[in-house]
Amino acid sequence: MSHRNAHEPLPDPVPLTGCPYKSDPYPLYEQMREAGPVHRVLFPSGVQAWLVTGYDAAHTALNDDRLGKNHDRGNDRWRARASIMPEPQHSQLQVHLLHQDPPKHTHMRRFVTDAFTPRRIDSLRPRFQELADALVDALPEHGPADLVTGFAAHFPFQVLAEVIGLPRQLAARFDRDWGKVVQPVGPTDPGRPRYEARLHGLQSYIAAVVTHKREHGDDDLLSRLVAARDRRELSQEELDSMIFQLLVAGQEPVTNQITTALIALFRNPDQLARLRDNPDLLPGAVEELLRYDSAFELTTWRFFDKDSDLHGTRVPGGDSVIVSLCAANRDPRRFPAPDTLDFDRSPNPHLAFGHGIHFCPGAALARAELQLALGTLLARLPGLRPALADEDIEWIPAVLGRGTNHLPVGYDRRL
Template structure:
C-alpha cells in the first residue's frame, strides 16, 4: 500500500477528474482520515458505507457553523460579511429544533405526489429545449440543456416569476466554490455574492407586493408573520436557487459522462426506456453530483470509528466513497442497471436527507429519456481528457459536454473509453 500524505489533499486535476482510486485506498486503510481542502482547511473525512451511514445519523454531530472552532473559522468561513451571516443560516447549516421548523416550511412543495402531478409540464420543458437543437450535428449538452432544464423546473416548483427567471445569472452558482481572500478571483467572487444578494432582495419585495400560492410567497409570509427571521428567509431562498438546481445540472452531466464512457449501457438504456428508473438510481450511485456532505461538528472531543476528533473540527462524509464500497455493493465499480436493492447515499441520509430527492429523480428520468430518444447515436465530440471538471469542493460535474449525434462524426469509443480525437 502506498504512502499517503497527512493530511491527504482533496484537490488537483487528477483527483477532480477521478477521485475513486483515492477513495478506494482510503477505505482500505480505515473509515476516518485527515484531509485538506483547497482553502487550506483541514477536516476529517468519513469513507465506507457503514461508517457514512452511521455518521449521517449521529446525533452528536451538528451542522450549525457556531460549532466550528477557531482553526476551522479561520479558513472555512470564506464567504465575507455581511453575506456569511445573511446567507448561511439555511437548512444545511441548522440543527433541531430549528432545522425541523424550517424544513417543515418547504417539504410540501417537493412532496412526491405534487412532483408527480407536474411531470407532463416538466416533460414539455425538456422537449422545448431539445427542439432548439438541429436534428443532427454537435452540441454542448450542458449549455444547450443541462444548465437550463433544472432551473426551469425549479422556477415552476417554487413560484419564481418569469421576469426573475430571465434575470437569474447562472454564474451566481459559483458562490459555493471556494475562493480564498488572497485569490486573484476574489473580487469576481464577491461581485457574484452582491449580485445574488440584490436579486434575492428584489425578489422578496416583489413577492411581498404580489403574493401567490407558491413556496416563495409562503416563505415571505412566514417572515412577515414572525415565524422566521430575515436572514433565514434570504438564506432559504439562496439555498433554493443554488442548491435546488445546480446539483441536478451536474448530475445530468455526470450521468451522461458515465453513459458515454459505457456505450453498451447507453445503447441498452436508449433501447429500453423502461429501465430509466433503475438506471437513474444506479447512475446516482455510480457517480454522484453530491460528492461530499457539508461540515459537521462535535460539540466536545469525541471518538468516531476509533479516531479521536477534537471539538469544532469539521467532519465530512464522502457520499461517493460510500456508494462505491464493495462491502455494501457487489462489483461496486461496475455500472449495473440490474442492481437491486440499491440503497445508495447520493441524497444523504437522516434528518438532512435532500428534501428535493423526488423532484431530482424525476428530472433525471425525464432528462435522460428525452436526450437518448431525441439525439440518436449519441457519442462524445471530444476526448475524455478534454472534459473540464468543475473545481467545486463538494460537488462533481463538467462545465461543458460536447457531443455528436445523428450523422457520423465525433470521437470514436473503444473498450468503453473515449479515444483521443
C-alpha cells in the first residue's frame, strides 16, 4: 500500500497480507493511526482481529488488566479460524508465559527472571563476544557471505544455550526449522504434514532436554525448571511449554532483529558509517534500531471476557485484540520525525519488548546480543554493504515477526 492512496477510506477489515505490506508496513500503519487507534484486520489465515496502532493506545492496551491472554478466553468465532496448534500439542506446548494471566503468570514468571537479570547478562558478555568472534572467524576472508546463515541464525541460539544451561551436544541437535511451529498452518493446508512433523520433532527434543537435566542437574535455568516440576510446583505441560518458549522466543526474534537492524543500517549508510566509527554509540543505536523496525511486529492475542470498549470501539468478548508494536514505535505524537533513524534520540520509550506484566523477560539479553552482534560485524568486516538490491530482500511471511532468511553482503576483508 503506497502513500498515493493515503486519503482513501480504509477497508473493513484491513487485510494484513501481501509482499508490499511485509516489505514495508509503515505507510499502512500511518494511514491506520491517522484514521483511529483501533481497526478490524484480516490475517492470511482468515482470522479477524482488532489491531491497536497508536503509541498511547498501545501502551494502555498492554497495561489493561481487562485484556487476558489465556486462549480459553477466545470465542468460537476466533477458535474456528485461529491458527493455533492442534491437540494434544496445544495443551502440551501452549501453556507458557505468553498465554497466562495472573496469578498463574506471576507464579511461572518468577522461575525465569533470575537467569536474565542485567547483572548476570553483563557477567556473560565476554563469553558472548567469544561466540560472535568465532562465527565471524568462520566467514569467508573476503565477501560475499550470507549474514543470516553465517551469523544471525546461530549467534542467538549459542548465546541462549549458555544462559539457560543447554549442553553443547543437545544444542548441536536443535533444528532451527522447528521454530516455524509458531507459524501454524490449518488442517487442510498442504503444508500440514510438514508442520506436524516439526511439532513432533520439537516435542521429542524437549523430552530429551528434560531427561538430560534430570540426570545431570546443575545450577542453571533448565535444571531449576525440571526440579520445580519434580517438586510439583510446575505441571509437566507448564515445564514443556516454558522450555518451548525459551527455545523459540529466545532465538528467532533476535535472529530477525539482527537482520532488520542491518537492513536499516544499509538503508542509512551515513548512520552505518557513524556507528562503525563510534562504537560508544552502540547502546543508544540499538534502542533506536529496535524502535525503527522491530522484529516483533505484533503482539500475541489478548481477549476481553465480555463485550468492552477499546478506545471508542466496541470489541466483542472473546475476539482477539492485537497490539502493533511497530505502528506504536513510529507514532509522530510520541517520537518526533519517527521515520528518521536517529541514534541520539532521547528519551526513547519504544515498545519493542512490550510493556506491563508481559514485558519480555529476555530484554537485557536481547540488548546485549544486538550490541555485540552489530559491534562485531561492523568492526571486523570493513566495507560491509548489501550484496542485493533492497527490493530483492525476501521478507519472511510470518504474521507476528519481521526479518529475512537470507542477507547476502559484501565486505573488503575479514579482520
